[in-house]
Amino acid sequence: MEIVYEQNYNPKTADFTPILRAANAKKPDAIYIASYPNGSAGLVRALAEVGTDAKAVGGGMVGLQFAGLMAGLGPMLNGIANYDFFVPEPTMNLYPGASALIDRYQSKVKAENLKVDALGYYLVPWAYANLDILGQAVEAVGSLDQVAIGKYIRDNEFTSVVGKIKFGKNGEWERPRTLVVQYQGITNNDLQQFATPGTRKILLPADISTGDIQSFNSLRK
Amino acid sequence: MAIFIDLLLNALVIGVLLGGFYAALSIGLSITFGLLDVVNIAHPTMLVLGAFIAFLLNSTWGIDPVLAGIISTPFFFVLGWLIYQVYYNVFEKSGAESLRGLAFFFGLLFIIEVGLIIQFGVDHRLVEAPYIGQSWNIVIGEEIDVAIPFRLLVAFVVAAIATLAIHAYLTKTFFGRAVRAVAQDMMALRLMGVDPIRVKRIAFAMGVATAGIGGALMIIVLPIEPSLGRLYLGNVFAIVVLGGLGSISGTLLAAVIIGIAESIVATFFGPSWAPAVSFGILLAVLAFRPEGLFGKTAGAH
Amino acid sequence: MVELFIKNLNAGYGAVTVLNDVTIDVPNGQTVALLGTNGNGKSTLMRCISGLIKPTAGSIELHEDDGTVIDLTAATPQEIVEAGVAQVPEGRRLFPDLTVEENLTLGAYRKAARATLATNLDYAFTLFPRLAERKTQLAGSMSGGEQQMLAVGRALMSDPRLLLVDEPSVGLAPILVSQMITKIGELGESRGLTILMAEQNFNQAIRIADKGYIIVHGEIAFASKDAADLRENDMVKTYYLGA
Numbered sequence: 001m002e003i004v005y006e007q008n009y010n011p012k013t014a015d016f017t018p019i020l021r022a023a024n025a026k027k028p029d030a031i032y033i034a035s036y037p038n039g040s041a042g043l044v045r046a047l048a049e050v051g052t053d054a055k056a057v058g059g060g061m062v063g064l065q066f067a068g069l070m071a072g073l074g075p076m077l078n079g080i081a082n083y084d085f086f087v088p089e090p091t092m093n094l095y096p097g098a099s100a101l102i103d104r105y106q107s108k109v110k111a112e113n114l115k116v117d118a119l120g121y122y123l124v125p126w127a128y129a130n131l132d133i134l135g136q137a138v139e140a141v142g143s144l145d146q147v148a149i150g151k152y153i154r155d156n157e158f159t160s161v162v163g164k165i166k167f168g169k170n171g172e173w174e175r176p177r178t179l180v181v182q183y184q185g186i187t188n189n190d191l192q193q194f195a196t197p198g199t200r201k202i203l204l205p206a207d208i209s210t211g212d213i214q215s216f217n218s219l220r221k
Numbered sequence: 222m223a224i225f226i227d228l229l230l231n232a233l234v235i236g237v238l239l240g241g242f243y244a245a246l247s248i249g250l251s252i253t254f255g256l257l258d259v260v261n262i263a264h265p266t267m268l269v270l271g272a273f274i275a276f277l278l279n280s281t282w283g284i285d286p287v288l289a290g291i292i293s294t295p296f297f298f299v300l301g302w303l304i305y306q307v308y309y310n311v312f313e314k315s316g317a318e319s320l321r322g323l324a325f326f327f328g329l330l331f332i333i334e335v336g337l338i339i340q341f342g343v344d345h346r347l348v349e350a351p352y353i354g355q356s357w358n359i360v361i362g363e364e365i366d367v368a369i370p371f372r373l374l375v376a377f378v379v380a381a382i383a384t385l386a387i388h389a390y391l392t393k394t395f396f397g398r399a400v401r402a403v404a405q406d407m408m409a410l411r412l413m414g415v416d417p418i419r420v421k422r423i424a425f426a427m428g429v430a431t432a433g434i435g436g437a438l439m440i441i442v443l444p445i446e447p448s449l450g451r452l453y454l455g456n457v458f459a460i461v462v463l464g465g466l467g468s469i470s471g472t473l474l475a476a477v478i479i480g481i482a483e484s485i486v487a488t489f490f491g492p493s494w495a496p497a498v499s500f501g502i503l504l505a506v507l508a509f510r511p512e513g514l515f516g517k518t519a520g521a522h
Numbered sequence: 523m524v525e526l527f528i529k530n531l532n533a534g535y536g537a538v539t540v541l542n543d544v545t546i547d548v549p550n551g552q553t554v555a556l557l558g559t560n561g562n563g564k565s566t567l568m569r570c571i572s573g574l575i576k577p578t579a580g581s582i583e584l585h586e587d588d589g590t591v592i593d594l595t596a597a598t599p600q601e602i603v604e605a606g607v608a609q610v611p612e613g614r615r616l617f618p619d620l621t622v623e624e625n626l627t628l629g630a631y632r633k634a635a636r637a638t639l640a641t642n643l644d645y646a647f648t649l650f651p652r653l654a655e656r657k658t659q660l661a662g663s664m665s666g667g668e669q670q671m672l673a674v675g676r677a678l679m680s681d682p683r684l685l686l687v688d689e690p691s692v693g694l695a696p697i698l699v700s701q702m703i704t705k706i707g708e709l710g711e712s713r714g715l716t717i718l719m720a721e722q723n724f725n726q727a728i729r730i731a732d733k734g735y736i737i738v739h740g741e742i743a744f745a746s747k748d749a750a751d752l753r754e755n756d757m758v759k760t761y762y763l764g765a
């Protein structure tokens with residue numbers, strides 16, 4: 001694989017069209033983007049304004065999972081492939097309790113008018129699982145001895161709202177569970193469409209995939 | 222070669238448009254800081270407040286963000302009026318404006334920011350408008366076409382109109398000339414039959430009022446979140462100083478220069494260099510013209 | 523048109539009293555000299571008349587031909603300008619970063635003067651052709667003499683009836699001093715202005731004055747009967763030589 005263009009951007013960047021043009025000039029097959037929310041949104045807009053002939057676009061774009069940004073960007077997201085942690089696709093049912101958790105979260109946010117992410121798919125199950133595992137470990141160890149708790153977490157497999165969790169040597173999950181999703185079929189800026197299956201097809205991991213990757217431009221109108 | 226021309230042309234066009242946007246962010250500060258000597262470091266955060274108001278009007282009633290900005294501008298005028306009233310009575314009147322006045326605006330910055338976090342949370346917000354995400358593609362030749370994002374074009378046009386209107390007001394009207402004189406000699410102004418405090422109050426309110434329309438342009442151009450103002454603090458002060466304190470047209474020109482420099486650098490050398498180049502231009506200009514591009518230094522201040 | 527009456531005026535800064543029981547009369551169309559060396563209270567009196575500081579006792583009044591009395595004692599500086607009083611302040615106090623023309627235009631801020639802006643501008647340029655040549659130059663970049671012309675021109679832009687001039691000679695070369703004083707004298711005659719001029723250059727001031735006062739430590743030490751009295755009275759010479 002040959003890298004034809006590689007650049008960093010500054011968090012203050014107000015407009016990303018010059019960057020995308022410069023990248024396009026190198027005629028890349030794929031554009032991998034690692035960005036924080038304002039950069040992610042700026043690049044998605046630049047992609048809508050300038051376009052690209054790259055066949056795959058996306059990667060590690062933080063922020064596109066947020067309810068507010070998804071609704072704000074709407075159809076401009078189509079075709080982008082990006083990492084995610086949890087999406088409302090049917091295969092995600094292998095995570096016991098996750099749907100119930102999300103339901104509870106969404107109705108609480110609505111009822112109490114909380115100023116947090118309106119949908120909560122991205123981080124809520126993971127934050128819940130973090131504490132859940134810690135709770136299970138503390139109960140099993142029977143004390144707050146950190147060394148013992150740490151050892152217990154490393155040595156055992158857990159079940160929580162994100163499925164079965166076992167940590168490997170390096171502290172990461174033994175079997176990676178980060179999703180790669182592709183935005184598809186988004187037609188407007190309505191928030192609720194992101195609460196139903198289909199707008200973010202799971203490409204990876206293969207065992208829970210709900211769609212195949214398609215070229216970037218084939219998903220743009 | 223065609224590719225180079227294509228990139229250069231686009232970089233220039235985007236640079237000019239971006240410059241207009243930067244001018245909209247800086248023009249209010251050019252009045253309050255450049256003309257009145259009031260170090261309103263809360264200005265960029267007021268812009269963010271303006272952006273959130275545009276967001277609120279847009280997401281609740283579907284009001285076009287530019288219209289939302291026009292609607293909120295009088296609100297910011299009143300806000301500026303009240304802020305100056307407090308600032309004058311507590312600090313300026315007793316000559317304590319320099320350090321404590323700065324602390325006052327620093328405090329204001331955080332009060333607005335925290336208020337926004339409490340009301341809207343820390344998420345990034347966008348507005349919807351038909352022109353956002355669309356661009357006007359002008360084919361010039363084989364492999365050469367210029368894409369003008371409507372989002373930046375709208376910001377540029379509105380900013381240019383606002384800047385020229387403010388410039389005309391300050392140079393062509395009696396009150397405008399008094400605004401330009403007030404920081405130079407308040408006592409002399411009194412002898413002309415002008416109440417300098419009233420002049421400062423209204424001019425400060427005008428400067429703050431630009432946060433209404435400027436904030437709307439901000440959220441049209443980029444996603445916003447409550448702490449965004451602090452990120453742009455350096456830029457807007459740099460533009461006002463580069464243009465020359467007290468010069469509205471200088472601010473516009475400086476903003477366009479910075480816009481072009483950033484977009485050319487982002488296109489040809491990589492975007493991470495853009496801020497360094499902006500501040501490099503500022504330092505280089507100040508080394509040769511300490512008064513900035515259009516600053517006037519006849520006076521012994 | 524107007525006569526200025528100041529009666530038993532006391533004024534100062536905070537707890538410090540500077541003016542003590544000052545009584546002065548500037549008759550209609552006359553040029554009156556307020557003489558005194560540095561620090562005796564000339565500028566303080568000028569500031570009182572323009573409303574920049576408030577007297578603690580006494581009164582300041584403008585009497586019009588038809589008998590109307592305008593009480594300026596408690597008026598704001600704006601009201602005083604609107605009543606037709608303009609001042610050329612000590613040290614000129616121009617707006618250094620504005621152009622000559624902008625400085626003049628600001629002088630016409632008074633509502634009554636806005637309509638006649640163009641005529642008054644022409645008049646200032648005829649009076650001081652130098653200013654016409656330097657119209658677009660920044661005021662702060664001009665020479666002392668030119669700045670003084672601009673300060674006088676700016677004050678005239680408000681179409682005043684009473685002109686206060688505070689030490690027009692300060693910081694000017696001797697030849698320019700006498701030109702400037704002559705100009706002010708001519709102004710009084712050609713425009714029928716009532717003028718009160720503070721000066722420490724006795725010699726120059728008495729050339730054009732119709733009468734004069736000498737102020738010492740904030741008190742009127744001498745009031746001349748008329749122009750001749752001002753030029754010949756031994757008291758004046760004593761104070762002048764003492765200066």
Ligand SMILES: Nc1ncnc2c1ncn2[C@@H]1O[C@H](COP(=O)(O)OP(=O)(O)O)[C@@H](O)[C@H]1O
Binds near residue numbers: 540558566567
């Ligand atoms: N702003 C001021 N604050 C306090 N004292 C002042 C001020 N201006 C002048 N004085 C004092 O008032 C007295 C008269 O000063 P001034 O009216 O300027 O005299 P003159 O114009 O005759 O030189 C002086 O003793 C001077 O120190």
Ligand SMILES: [Mg+2]
Binds near residue numbers: 561564565612688
């Ligand atoms: Mg004096």
